[in-house]
Amino acid sequence: MRGMMRDQTAFFLLLVVVFSLLWFVWPWSWLVGVFIAGLVFLWSLFFVSCVGLGRGLVVVFGLVAAPLALAPVVEPLFLWYAVAPLAVFVVLVYAAYRAYDSLLWGFLFVVGSLWLHVIILAAVDLLTGGLLSQAFNIGFDVYVRWNVPLITFMDTMSLYISCKAVKLIFTYVKTRRG
Amino acid sequence: MAAALVVLALFVVSAAAQRVYVYEVESDVEITEDVPHVPGITWQFGEQLLVVWVPRDVKPGVILFTNETVFIPLYDRKYFLLVIPADARPSQRADAEAFLKTPDGTHPVAFRKPDAGILHTTAHGIEDALTTLKQIGLQPEYRGKAELIAKGDPDAGRETAAPTLPRRPSINSTFDVYGGLYFRQTLIERTGQVIIPVRGTQSACINLPYAAYVGYDAKSFVLGTLIIGGTVDADLIVEVYKIEFGGNCTFLGSRRFVLANRTIYLVDLINSTTSVDELAVFVMLDVRSFSGQPRVGVNASLIYTRTYRYGFEVGEFAARAAGGFVVHREVRRIVIGPYVAYDGYVAQTASSSLTLTLATEPVNGVCKDLQVRFTINSRSPSGTYTYSGRHLGLCIYDVYLPNIWEPSFQTEYFYAKAFGGGLAWVLDIEYTDGSTPYIVAMFLKNADAFRYRRWAEQWKTRPGVIERSWLFPFLSSAFELYATPTEPSPAPGIYHGLVTVRTNTVGQMFRAILSISGRYTHPGSDRAVYMKKAEIDIAMPLSVQTLDAVGAYLMPDYQLSSIAPPGWVREAFDVKRVVDFIMTLAGVVGRVAGLLGFATSEGLKSAGDSVMVQTLDYYTARITYRRGWYTNVTSDTIIIPLIIPYRRDSPTELEITRICLDGICAEPYLKAYVQPSTGYWTLVVALVKNWMFRAQVDSMIAYETSMR
Numbered sequence: 001m002r003g004m005m006r007d008q009t010a011f012f013l014l015l016v017v018v019f020s021l022l023w024f025v026w027p028w029s030w031l032v033g034v035f036i037a038g039l040v041f042l043w044s045l046f047f048v049s050c051v052g053l054g055r056g057l058v059v060v061f062g063l064v065a066a067p068l069a070l071a072p073v074v075e076p077l078f079l080w081y082a083v084a085p086l087a088v089f090v091v092l093v094y095a096a097y098r099a100y101d102s103l104l105w106g107f108l109f110v111v112g113s114l115w116l117h118v119i120i121l122a123a124v125d126l127l128t129g130g131l132l133s134q135a136f137n138i139g140f141d142v143y144v145r146w147n148v149p150l151i152t153f154m155d156t157m158s159l160y161i162s163c164k165a166v167k168l169i170f171t172y173v174k175t176r177r178g
Numbered sequence: 179m180a181a182a183l184v185v186l187a188l189f190v191v192s193a194a195a196q197r198v199y200v201y202e203v204e205s206d207v208e209i210t211e212d213v214p215h216v217p218g219i220t221w222q223f224g225e226q227l228l229v230v231w232v233p234r235d236v237k238p239g240v241i242l243f244t245n246e247t248v249f250i251p252l253y254d255r256k257y258f259l260l261v262i263p264a265d266a267r268p269s270q271r272a273d274a275e276a277f278l279k280t281p282d283g284t285h286p287v288a289f290r291k292p293d294a295g296i297l298h299t300t301a302h303g304i305e306d307a308l309t310t311l312k313q314i315g316l317q318p319e320y321r322g323k324a325e326l327i328a329k330g331d332p333d334a335g336r337e338t339a340a341p342t343l344p345r346r347p348s349i350n351s352t353f354d355v356y357g358g359l360y361f362r363q364t365l366i367e368r369t370g371q372v373i374i375p376v377r378g379t380q381s382a383c384i385n386l387p388y389a390a391y392v393g394y395d396a397k398s399f400v401l402g403t404l405i406i407g408g409t410v411d412a413d414l415i416v417e418v419y420k421i422e423f424g425g426n427c428t429f430l431g432s433r434r435f436v437l438a439n440r441t442i443y444l445v446d447l448i449n450s451t452t453s454v455d456e457l458a459v460f461v462m463l464d465v466r467s468f469s470g471q472p473r474v475g476v477n478a479s480l481i482y483t484r485t486y487r488y489g490f491e492v493g494e495f496a497a498r499a500a501g502g503f504v505v506h507r508e509v510r511r512i513v514i515g516p517y518v519a520y521d522g523y524v525a526q527t528a529s530s531s532l533t534l535t536l537a538t539e540p541v542n543g544v545c546k547d548l549q550v551r552f553t554i555n556s557r558s559p560s561g562t563y564t565y566s567g568r569h570l571g572l573c574i575y576d577v578y579l580p581n582i583w584e585p586s587f588q589t590e591y592f593y594a595k596a597f598g599g600g601l602a603w604v605l606d607i608e609y610t611d612g613s614t615p616y617i618v619a620m621f622l623k624n625a626d627a628f629r630y631r632r633w634a635e636q637w638k639t640r641p642g643v644i645e646r647s648w649l650f651p652f653l654s655s656a657f658e659l660y661a662t663p664t665e666p667s668p669a670p671g672i673y674h675g676l677v678t679v680r681t682n683t684v685g686q687m688f689r690a691i692l693s694i695s696g697r698y699t700h701p702g703s704d705r706a707v708y709m710k711k712a713e714i715d716i717a718m719p720l721s722v723q724t725l726d727a728v729g730a731y732l733m734p735d736y737q738l739s740s741i742a743p744p745g746w747v748r749e750a751f752d753v754k755r756v757v758d759f760i761m762t763l764a765g766v767v768g769r770v771a772g773l774l775g776f777a778t779s780e781g782l783k784s785a786g787d788s789v790m791v792q793t794l795d796y797y798t799a800r801i802t803y804r805r806g807w808y809t810n811v812t813s814d815t816i817i818i819p820l821i822i823p824y825r826r827d828s829p830t831e832l833e834i835t836r837i838c839l840d841g842i843c844a845e846p847y848l849k850a851y852v853q854p855s856t857g858y859w860t861l862v863v864a865l866v867k868n869w870m871f872r873a874q875v876d877s878m879i880a881y882e883t884s885m886r
Contacts, residue, residue: 030808039773040778079746082753082778084778086757142710143710143841151773
């Protein structure tokens with residue numbers, strides 16, 4: 001646990017997964033927007049913590065996630081559900097750019113981590129006989145609730161592995177170059 | 179003779195209060211539509227004795243679906259009050275079918291259709307019965323117990339219970355169909371003639387408003403009355419009309435009865451002979467006086483003779499109960515229901531597979547044998563069975579009803595329609611030593627409480643001709659469900675669901691209208707939680723690849739409101755396509771975005787309400803409705819027109835193989851039949867409908883508004 005606290009990414013992984021468990025009792029109402037905002041916010045912090053998390057980024061991700069929670073109150077904000085992934089992606093690339101001091105490296109870090117994590121997910125899906133595909137297909141359902149915590153756990157775990165792996169690769173490449 | 183006596187009754191009824199004796203009768207004859215008469219007596223009811231049902235006993239029980247503990251009366255078809263004029267002289271006549279042995283002497287009794295129309299009255303007890311009798315102008319005196327003893331074997335010739343299956347009647351078979359007519363509850367505000375209008379917006383007669391459509395081939399017709407909020411001294415007048423070609427009505431005759439509360443009247447003017455013509459009835463009161471603010475409710479129950487010619491005139495009704503109920507109290511009665519008594523019950527097709535598990539506290543460490551007496555509507559029996567308990571800490575009893583007693587079902591259905599009421603199982607439970615069990619919990623297996631075939635319309639069919647009414651039957655098949663929630667909830671809520679299939683629709687023969695309703699209610703709370711998700715699997719002997727559906731909410735004002743995502747959610751889908759394209763260019767495709775993509779796109783997708791059709795196999799489709807987390811439509815009912823593919827030359831059997839309402843699932847295999855799209859000459863008839871569903875009694879209600 002103490003080791004986990006030292007590893008910021010692992011800490012946020014735990015936080016996202018614990019938060020996702022709330023889905024089991026989350027009311028099927030406008031509050032679903034709050035849940036989605038929370039999930040997006042914590043997931044973003046988790047991912048970005050892999051390359052370095054600053055207070056500024058916390059504020060930015062907070063601002064990116066907030067409209068998702070507010071959409072039921074201000075309906076046009078539902079447009080943000082379409083735009084938010086792109087916004088998060090841009091901020092992630094920016095954060096990685098700051099870490100690696102190169103836009104290309106930042107971009108490659110984010111896209112590489114995501115691709116590697118989806119490959120791991122595909123492998124898990126294959127090994128579990130399509131369990132993950134099933135979980136994704138269920139989406140947000142009022143009665144079937146197991147899928148969201150499962151997706152969260154598998155997604156963050158694989159992303160944890162993949163971002164660490166990409167980081168290692170980048171360090172290795174940089175060392176070789178350097 | 180009977181008519182003359184009724185006319186006589188008109189004159190006598192307003193005379194001074196007549197003294198009558200009231201006896202509490204134990205009978206070895208069950209009272210049906212043939213009621214006791216004493217040959218030779220003459221009073222305002224002819225030779226007839228009045229029958230008043232009173233409970234044999236009243237014991238604590240639990241109404242499962244409201245979770246209330248109340249005292250529940252149990253009636254017995256061989257226990258009632260008999261009212262006889264005080265001046266009737268006892269005699270011994272050889273032609274009597276039975277004898278009434280009273281403390282005042284013995285009277286001969288014959289059974290036949292009632293001279294004065296009154297089949298029977300129901301009261302809460304002897305005192306209540308005496309009050310009712312006073313209200314109809316009698317001067318009753320309770321004279322103690324009496325016996326009604328049949329000559330010979332009382333059960334000879336009576337139908338015994340036989341297990342039946344809800345089979346589809348065979349083509350060209352003729353059978354009895356039970357149905358109802360419904361009139362508006364009417365507030366009595368003045369004396370004189372007060373019309374009781376039929377429910378709905380159209381009269382059966384062009385020249386007579388408020389008349390109810392009876393139609394052809396009605397073999398039996400009764401009216402039931404309920405008076406609340408006051409008392410009325412009045413006559414109930416029933417006028418019978420023949421509907422002429424073109425829609426005008428001509429008077430056939432009328433009957434006049436003394437109005438009494440909770441009473442059933444037989445209207446003999448409507449019978450197999452008169453209803454060779456198309457008939458209508460008109461009901462009114464002749465009010466002499468009233469007190470309080472009485473409301474008079476009148477409903478009618480009918481038995482029709484129908485011939486099944488085409489293969490689409492019947493549907494099916496199934497009612498279920500499911501779930502676990504925590505009771506924790508001493509209980510003698512369990513009420514399961516009431517379920518809607520849908521019009522059109524086809525005689526000899528009722529069934530039940532009621533199955534429940536009872537958990538009781540052991541008595542001195544022992545599980546005593548439990549006796550369960552099954553009754554329908556607390557009156558007509560359907561068998562008494564004894565069950566042994568398994569000792570598993572608690573005593574566990576597997577209670578199973580082997581079969582329904584069809585004659586009891588018919589009787590109770592017939593009476594229920596006369597009061598616009600429903601059907602419930604009332605179980606009388608006790609240990610075989612007579613003591614009362616302490617019930618901890620009970621579990622209802624997801625099995626049929628009631629099931630029967632139903633005639634889909636009030637209309638009959640003719641060879642080679644289909645009447646226009648059949649193009650939009652009011653309601654074909656229905657599934658009704660009571661259950662406890664599967665989700666954790668703060669209070670023990672009850673779920674009530676209903677799925678119906680109307681197998682055609684206005685002017686079009688290639689659609690079926692599916693309606694799905696569901697809501698949670700919590701005892702003691704007015705708040706209802708509307709259905710959030712429904713899945714219906716429907717199978718047909720056709721390819722369902724082209725089956726299509728759009729959905730709409732049926733709003734409380736009967737308007738339709740289409741099921742579609744809110745405006746900005748729709749806009750967001752368009753924007754999302756653009757953003758997804760940009761993300762794809764950036765190398766983030768589909769699930770690569772992982773949880774981020776999942777949360778935002780699924781969050782958007784599930785924000786609005788949706789109805790979708792999914793093909794399960796060549797013959798089976800699943801229709802799914804989801805209420806979005808953002809929407810807040812105040813309706814518990816959705817209407818989905820299904821477009822049935824292809825031209826069809828013969829009736830198509832639809833089968834609902836699975837129903838999941840808010841996570842409570844059943845496999846009812848409920849059948850409905852869609853007319854062929856070709857092959858019949860159409861006859862246009864009047865567009866009047868009485869058969870009731872959610873009080874919709876007008877065929878002109880179109881489910882199509884703003885839908886393709």
